[in-house]
Amino acid sequence: MKSEKNSGAQASTGDHYVKSAEKTLSVLLAFTADNPRLSVTQVAEATHLTRAAARRFLLTLVDLGYLTTDGTQFSLTPRVLDIGAGFLAGLDLPKVAQPHLNRLANDLDESATLSILDEDDIVYIARATAPRLHTVTVNLGNRLPAWATSMGRILVSELPPEDRQAFLDRTEISTFTDRTVSSRDELGKELERIREQGWCLVSQELDEGLRGLAVPVRRGDTTLAAVNVSLHTSHLRGLSIEDDVVPRLQAVAVSIAEDFGGRSQ
Template identity: 55%
Template structure:
């Protein structure tokens, strides 16, 4: 929100991005009324924004429903092109995924969410469609918990206060006291494991990626049922994941800071 920036804040830009943000993986095609509700706009205003964005090529429409067009990728492509971490991480993730026959990923923290910036998938498909750019609530994921645990306490609590902490499955740690305790444990032991808390059948383990003394990202391995035993996690998954994260950290650390 604008806050104290009213002298320069352009409200129409905020509304434009509210309209674009209305299109999600769960609702990729939406009507004018649906966008109006999601973006907190009147139907007439939403229609004007949608038609303008369609004319500019950022949306497409069949006359009833709208969806993002390929040109919308331009908004994020420049950021990804200048983010060297994905390119550095990819060969290490490929090796990790091949060794474990599991999906390996790297995420960064963005507000209250984690964003996937690199991913190498195993041959089998997960129940959740995940790709580069996918966002999940940080508190409910192994990578997010690693990243949150390394924030200073005030920043961490502020992000958690802004998060919608709710129960996704019977396994979800949705109590703030328990979540704070879990984040403290993650910080102390250096890794996080989440077992079917965000979606049934989806489990993962994550460790930090560092640049110098700063945790800048997290690396993750998705856990298939045959790799969920504690012995397998400690003897196979974690050592190989830590090795990959350390290799990514080493390669990333030699790149000059922008």
């Protein structure tokens, strides 16, 4: 952790160095995957600022939209992603994922997709159509309710507990087939099970005869997206979902993450 006495950086960078910029960044960087919600006191301790100074920086960042607060604790907002948007513009996740999805679709003869979570929906950002489905139109940007899809459930299961609960509290369950989950309580239990096993199978809950299987694409503690295959009940050719298909998806997810951001240590 960087302390206040680390003023050697200022001496080495010259008179132009703005200490308040360093302090602002240190406040933002205090929020981590292990500590996503912090109080004023915790931020002051992490940044070696006084409690009064930490509070001023935090409230300024709330005013600017980079933090949110419930009056006691603070957390980052999606706007912090704007800071790295220029850099990330050169790292095109769908483009990186496409060849991997193509190989997966050819391997299984099933459609493969990459999706992200946007509030309560999943959004398709890349897709490879099964070779046997030559006339199917690829509709990138299409949305589906996250609660009803394998991609959505795996992504929601990766959220912090309070965010998962908030998602459940505002979800309205609709019946698509007689296999669709029937209540928020049932969905909550399913999300817990998915989180523990690390993959999600939604079997014939959206459409009769169709199963969706999804795994997360992770970089360290960050979940980037979900990889999914649509498994028609008549096309598995004796493959076991858990023993054969899940490992293939997990390998593809690892490959996408490594190509997107470098091999994990």
